[in-house]
Amino acid sequence: MPDKTFRMHRAGPDRPRPRPIMLAIAGDSAAGKTTITRGLVEALGPERCVSLCTDDYHRYDRAERRELPFTALHPDCNHLEILEQHLQLLATGAPILKPVYDHATGELVRPELVEPAPVVIVEGLFPLHSKLARACFDVTVYLDPPEEIRRGWKVARDTRARGYTTEQVLAELDRREEESAAYVRPQRSHADVVVRFAPIESRDDPAGTPLSATVMLRPTIDHPDLTGVLQPGLTRAMHLKLERDPDGRPVESLHVHGYVPREESLAVEKAIWTALGDPDGESPECLGRIGDARSEPLAIAQLLLLYHLRDLGRQVAP
Incomplete structure (x- = not known):
């Protein structure tokens, strides 16, 4: 970059x-x-x-x-x-x-x-x-959920917290579409990390299955070494692939699965938290919180960003 x-x-x-x-x-x-x-x-x-x-x-x-x-x-x-x-x-x-x-x-x-x-x-x-x-x-x-999911989130938020009707929100989304495509989405290509919360297309999970996450790690910055985290027994909850981004550039994509039992996701969280330098403590309970619910893929994505911030804190001199 x-x-x-x-x-x-x-x-x-x-x-x-x-x-x-x-x-x-x-x-x-x-x-x-x-x-x-x-x-x-x-x-x-x-x-x-x-x-x-x-x-x-x-x-x-x-x-x-x-x-x-x-x-x-x-x-x-x-x-x-x-x-x-x-x-x-x-x-x-x-x-x-x-x-x-x-x-x-x-x-x-x-x-x-x-x-x-x-x-x-x-x-x-x-x-x-x-x-x-x-x-x-x-x-x-850059956060990049599929458009149908984002639209649903916006309708839910704006009708609940901002006093709009569903019809008003949908009309505003349509009005904004051209400018979103022209000015907001192009920022995706400048991000070091792209996070996408979505169902896994190859699976036919029942309604209510938590969304999974794909965390795309571009080689524009140094990313943490996750080889110690991706141990046998944890790969069902999270695995790493070498892929290409929409612009054709090679990237590492970390896939965090929302359908696995919570104890498997917690084991991944524990491994990442240990790699952050706190082998005995529990990862913060505030991570993964969406209102009164909890998303394990969100918690893991947030932990990876904390990993980056801690690593940068060690590298950056006053």
């Missing part, structure tokens, strides 16, 4: 605090970005991790957007230049005064001060939109 050949000039000797590790989680609306981020923040703890959402950089509030010829998925609907400036500041260990968009009311409200923690997670529609933004991150992730 060309962006990896240069990095932001970060905290020098005049700054006493070490530079943060920067993680981007990009994806379309209702792809699961907030869910995966919430578990990581809780696992790391608020003193070690801070997150922000690029939705806060909307240029217009919800009422104003109704009169516009484009949607929130269009770059012109967002202050992306300010986002780039703020990413550069955070990457150097400096605080920012971040705008705030209230999803409950659709209004732009009072900005808030964000002090960078040792880990900064930026999730949303546009963290990987520009070359300058991408250069601020140590590791980048």
Whole structure:
């Protein structure tokens, strides 16, 4: 990835605090970005991790957007230049005064001060939109669920939490489709890690079977060595394949199966957590949480990202 050949000039000797590790989680609306981020923040703890959402950089509030010829998925609907400036500041260990968009009311409200923690997670529609933004991150992730699943998630979320009707959500999805294809999905090609939650196509699992996950590991960064984790007896829950991504590039794909008994997934989680350097403790219970339910493939995907963050923390000098 060309962006990896240069990095932001970060905290020098005049700054006493070490530079943060920067993680981007990009994806379309209702792809699961907030869910995966919430578990990581809780696992790391608020003193070690801070997150922000690029939705806060909307240029217009919800009422104003109704009169516009484009949607929130269009770059012109967002202050992306300010986002780039703020990413550069955070990457150097400096605080920012971040705008705030209230999803409950659709209004732009009072900005808030964000002090960078040792880990900064930026999730949303546009963290990987520009070359300058991408250069601020140590590791980048794109969430890529099948469209029919994502649409179902968006209908469920927006009708439950944001006051929309099903018809309104579906109409907005149709209105956004062209801009989603033009501006959001292309960010997938810039991600170091692509995560896809979906059923396994070759299986005819009954309704209610938990979704599996495919974690595509591109060779744009150094990924952790999982040979010690993928031991005999654990391969039914998780296995690694050498495949090609949609652009034809060779990648390693980690397949995490949602249909296996929970005890097998827990054994994989334990192996990864041990590899993280905590052989005696249990992996955080907050991982894999979706409301009151739990997804073992989600927990394992989050653990792999924690693996990356811990490894980067050992590599990055103040």
